[in-house]
Amino acid sequence: MSTILYSWMKTVLALGTATCFWFLFKLLRERRRFAGLPGPPHHWLYGHLPIIKKIKEKLPSDAHINLLHATLAREYNLGPIYYLDLWPSFDPMVIVLDPALAAQATQLKNLPKHPMYRLMEYTVGTQSIITTTGQQWRFWRKVFDPGFSSTHLATLTPMVVERVQVFIKKLEAHVETGDVFPLLPLTKSLTIDVIGRVTMASDFNTQQQSNEIVDAFLLMPKYIPPMGFDPIRLLSPTRIWNARHYQRKLDRLIGEVVDQRFRERRAGKVGPSEKSLVHLALDTYEQMGDTGDANLVTDPVFKRNAIHNIRGFFFAGHATTAASLCYLYYVLYRNPDVMLRLRQEHDEYLGVNPDDASARIQAEPTLLKRMPYTTAVIKESLRLFVGAGTMRNGVKGFSLVDPSTNTAYPTYRDGPFPILVRAFPIHRNPANFADPDLFDPERFLGARVTTMTKDAYRPFEKGSRDCPGQELSMMEMRVTLALTIRIFNIEAVYPKDSPEVMGDPAYNVMYSSAGPAASLPVRIKLAKREEEG
Numbered sequence: 001m002s003t004i005l006y007s008w009m010k011t012v013l014a015l016g017t018a019t020c021f022w023f024l025f026k027l028l029r030e031r032r033r034f035a036g037l038p039g040p041p042h043h044w045l046y047g048h049l050p051i052i053k054k055i056k057e058k059l060p061s062d063a064h065i066n067l068l069h070a071t072l073a074r075e076y077n078l079g080p081i082y083y084l085d086l087w088p089s090f091d092p093m094v095i096v097l098d099p100a101l102a103a104q105a106t107q108l109k110n111l112p113k114h115p116m117y118r119l120m121e122y123t124v125g126t127q128s129i130i131t132t133t134g135q136q137w138r139f140w141r142k143v144f145d146p147g148f149s150s151t152h153l154a155t156l157t158p159m160v161v162e163r164v165q166v167f168i169k170k171l172e173a174h175v176e177t178g179d180v181f182p183l184l185p186l187t188k189s190l191t192i193d194v195i196g197r198v199t200m201a202s203d204f205n206t207q208q209q210s211n212e213i214v215d216a217f218l219l220m221p222k223y224i225p226p227m228g229f230d231p232i233r234l235l236s237p238t239r240i241w242n243a244r245h246y247q248r249k250l251d252r253l254i255g256e257v258v259d260q261r262f263r264e265r266r267a268g269k270v271g272p273s274e275k276s277l278v279h280l281a282l283d284t285y286e287q288m289g290d291t292g293d294a295n296l297v298t299d300p301v302f303k304r305n306a307i308h309n310i311r312g313f314f315f316a317g318h319a320t321t322a323a324s325l326c327y328l329y330y331v332l333y334r335n336p337d338v339m340l341r342l343r344q345e346h347d348e349y350l351g352v353n354p355d356d357a358s359a360r361i362q363a364e365p366t367l368l369k370r371m372p373y374t375t376a377v378i379k380e381s382l383r384l385f386v387g388a389g390t391m392r393n394g395v396k397g398f399s400l401v402d403p404s405t406n407t408a409y410p411t412y413r414d415g416p417f418p419i420l421v422r423a424f425p426i427h428r429n430p431a432n433f434a435d436p437d438l439f440d441p442e443r444f445l446g447a448r449v450t451t452m453t454k455d456a457y458r459p460f461e462k463g464s465r466d467c468p469g470q471e472l473s474m475m476e477m478r479v480t481l482a483l484t485i486r487i488f489n490i491e492a493v494y495p496k497d498s499p500e501v502m503g504d505p506a507y508n509v510m511y512s513s514a515g516p517a518a519s520l521p522v523r524i525k526l527a528k529r530e531e532e533g
């Protein structure tokens, strides 16, 4: 054997041995981190991986991770918090199931966001309020605040009505054909048309035509790096090329919109009440005294910040509301008594002829907010099916403390734990809501609201990093329900052998954000009110 081959083999052997030792050391260290912490049964060698596998086998393969966490909690009677040891497949996870602990992580302490958010930078850029912290986050969150005030949202209501009228035309076309089709793409186009106006003062009309910015946005998530261990996808040259290509394309196209809006301001075409996010950014730019040349925003840092924030709001502001709208139609289909009562409330406030509703809402945009049952139905639907949440990072020396037992749960042990505060497992925890899988809008009415556990209801998260778009989203849902549910019967049509989770074939799956399985297949008919007695 040549000496070169011999020394090469020695090196490989030494490297192999070192890797084995490192792996063993890391494995034992990881397993030790979980000693004495609450969770499902823990294996000294495999950690929680066998348990996860077992629960996963009980769920449909596309079920959202929220369902896994909620199911685990039920199967092993876990709470108020539990730890998952998943090395080497995934990072560990800490699942918060108790409102008081959730409040400590987000409202009282406001733990830092987890580094995993960096993956979102592919879609929203590096400077958006979704992924930034500190001064950068504070500055831009404040810039956009006026865009979500109640008075401004009232002025946006007629715009939403117009876009819902296009949505109605799309639904009417399906009444004619009588086909079964997925509803989510339609609600997504509707919410994109709304968020296009809110963010860029643009009328994309995605419900009827394609648009370059929207297409780039919808394609982008396909090219973000994988979350788990997947070196082939991670290193794929086409993935890397496309990720860069679409990021640059989004920056360029949105940059052109920013410049266009800037020119319109210079030409005196923009009124003082205009508060779309691009104009709020440009207001700030002008107040800072940097007026650029007549055609361009010339400060590149400012412009990049504005573009990334527009990307952030565009991303966060459409898929969540689109999925929530689907779930509303789903729960109303499954609960005819609720539908009947909701239609009665709409008759009462908007007039018995559904054709009059648009004009009524346009004339008095705040009317919808005064309809208690409508709001209760939306809130309860969000309680049951919301997919969003927050992921924080543990901090050395900081523990979450259960106020009822004074037990301290560390957020850091030999490194930070990722802390998942997600509404779904909290909302579906029987310790927080009685009969948690039951659709019961009455929870949000009258005296029962006062008995709700503090901080248990958190679809839009809480604390300073809560959702700035929550009132816009509520308004979109109110308008859409008010203009559609008395015209159409929207039936969820899942095949008989469809898998179900917690009694629902429309369980949450992960698209670019959470939404109903199979994008909610539906058939639409015209509502025949007289049949309801």
Ligand code: HEM
Residues within 6 Å of the ligand: 129, 130, 131, 141, 198, 312, 313, 314, 316, 317, 318, 320, 321, 324, 386, 387, 388, 389, 390, 391, 459, 460, 461, 464, 465, 466, 467, 468, 469, 470, 472, 473
């Ligand atoms: C049903 C609809 C919606 C739900 C359930 C929802 C939920 C949430 C949640 C749970 C968060 C916290 C996320 C985290 O910490 O990672 C959040 C943040 C955010 N949401 Fe929403 N959202 C909705 C609609 C909207 C809309 C319509 C917009 C835009 C107009 C929007 C813009 C944002 C932004 C920009 C953030 C980041 C805020 C920050 O970090 O300061 N969301 N949302």
